[in-house]
Amino acid sequence: MKILIIGANGTIGKKLTPQLSQHHTIITAGRNSGDIRVDVSSETSIKAMFEQVTAIDACICIAASGPLDDFSTLTEQQLSADLKGKLFGQINLVLIGQKYLNNNGCFTLTSGIFADIPYRGVTGGAITSGALHSFVLSAAIELQRGLRINVVSPGMAEDSAADYGHLFPGLKPVSMQALVDAYEKTINEDITGQILRVY
Amino acid sequence: MKILIIGANGTIGKKLTPQLSQHHTIITAGRNSGDIRVDVSSETSIKAMFEQVTAIDACICIAASGPLDDFSTLTEQQLSADLKGKLFGQINLVLIGQKYLNNNGCFTLTSGIFADIPYRGVTGGAITSGALHSFVLSAAIELQRGLRINVVSPGMAEDSAADYGHLFPGLKPVSMQALVDAYEKTINEDITGQILRVY
Numbered sequence: 442m443k444i445l446i447i448g449a450n451g452t453i454g455k456k457l458t459p460q461l462s463q464h465h466t467i468i469t470a471g472r473n474s475g476d477i478r479v480d481v482s483s484e485t486s487i488k489a490m491f492e493q494v495t496a497i498d499a500c501i502c503i504a505a506s507g508p509l510d511d512f513s514t515l516t517e518q519q520l521s522a523d524l525k526g527k528l529f530g531q532i533n534l535v536l537i538g539q540k541y542l543n544n545n546g547c548f549t550l551t552s553g554i555f556a557d558i559p560y561r562g563v564t565g566g567a568i569t570s571g572a573l574h575s576f577v578l579s580a581a582i583e584l585q586r587g588l589r590i591n592v593v594s595p596g597m598a599e600d601s602a603a604d605y606g607h608l609f610p611g612l613k614p615v616s617m618q619a620l621v622d623a624y625e626k627t628i629n630e631d632i633t634g635q636i637l638r639v640y
Numbered sequence: 641m642k643i644l645i646i647g648a649n650g651t652i653g654k655k656l657t658p659q660l661s662q663h664h665t666i667i668t669a670g671r672n673s674g675d676i677r678v679d680v681s682s683e684t685s686i687k688a689m690f691e692q693v694t695a696i697d698a699c700i701c702i703a704a705s706g707p708l709d710d711f712s713t714l715t716e717q718q719l720s721a722d723l724k725g726k727l728f729g730q731i732n733l734v735l736i737g738q739k740y741l742n743n744n745g746c747f748t749l750t751s752g753i754f755a756d757i758p759y760r761g762v763t764g765g766a767i768t769s770g771a772l773h774s775f776v777l778s779a780a781i782e783l784q785r786g787l788r789i790n791v792v793s794p795g796m797a798e799d800s801a802a803d804y805g806h807l808f809p810g811l812k813p814v815s816m817q818a819l820v821d822a823y824e825k826t827i828n829e830d831i832t833g834q835i836l837r838v839y
Contacts, residue, residue: 517728560778568778572770575755579711579758579759582758
């Protein structure tokens, strides 16, 4: 299969990419690295990417985590900015990409544990992830030509624990292998509309 | 208790308002009717409302349903417009209202069944509702001064079935009383961070 990985150079992407490379042709895309440059917060950039990489069987997006927020002073403006990349960016990948992927291709998006288990300071992340879960349920019954879509909802990745663990006391890191396996499962198995919670 | 009901003149509001009036002081607000005019898609309008109605113990928002959408041609621009009122409007009610409600007051928002059970043509509604669910989980642990927050997720209201039932074949209408009881429960019981699914 020909697989496009957006965010291949991130914490999870670094482990996922070599594993998938064993059996598939990988094209990497990212804001600052990869075979192709893409800014997922821009529709124009997403379109340009899909025009460039033709005949894709799978598109995996491992989006970056969002910023922390302060609920007592949070505004719509800040929230909208925080939702721009990870929520609307990933939705746009699907809305635009549905015209480009090969028949029976698949999308794999990335949400996060805060959709279901709240922590302080991550309201924007929670909204993004909850929205993505419901989006994937809807998209799964809307997509045509046999296209599939799933979302991986990671807990705190083991490789992020040193940097972010102190912000989320009690949140147990999940192994990189478990995360990588979840993404790989969405490629290898004929599933759609699934939320793969890895925590 | 002094309860502010936004959307008191809508399908559910019409039944809820008289029931709550038996034991509480009700102030109604709406875009085109009610004691106070408010446009929940406007931060300015929400602020003006809270400045006007002081010492509120509860704020219930029974937002209107969103428009239908066509997934194959859906764009970020259309989606953003669809999310403006029901998602950002309700979030803004909480972000702004947290400064105005009485101690131990409560918010009750309205999502919908499409967060969990997808139908075609309602991707925007699904995203809105999924996002609201996760927002409420987060807000429940963020709100100060004993403030509570819950969300009612209605299926198709019995009184809407004649107008909208044909759009969602197989979606069984839920009784108005069950819906009204769910909203009332959020007022009377000391619960927070709950998603009350009524379907």
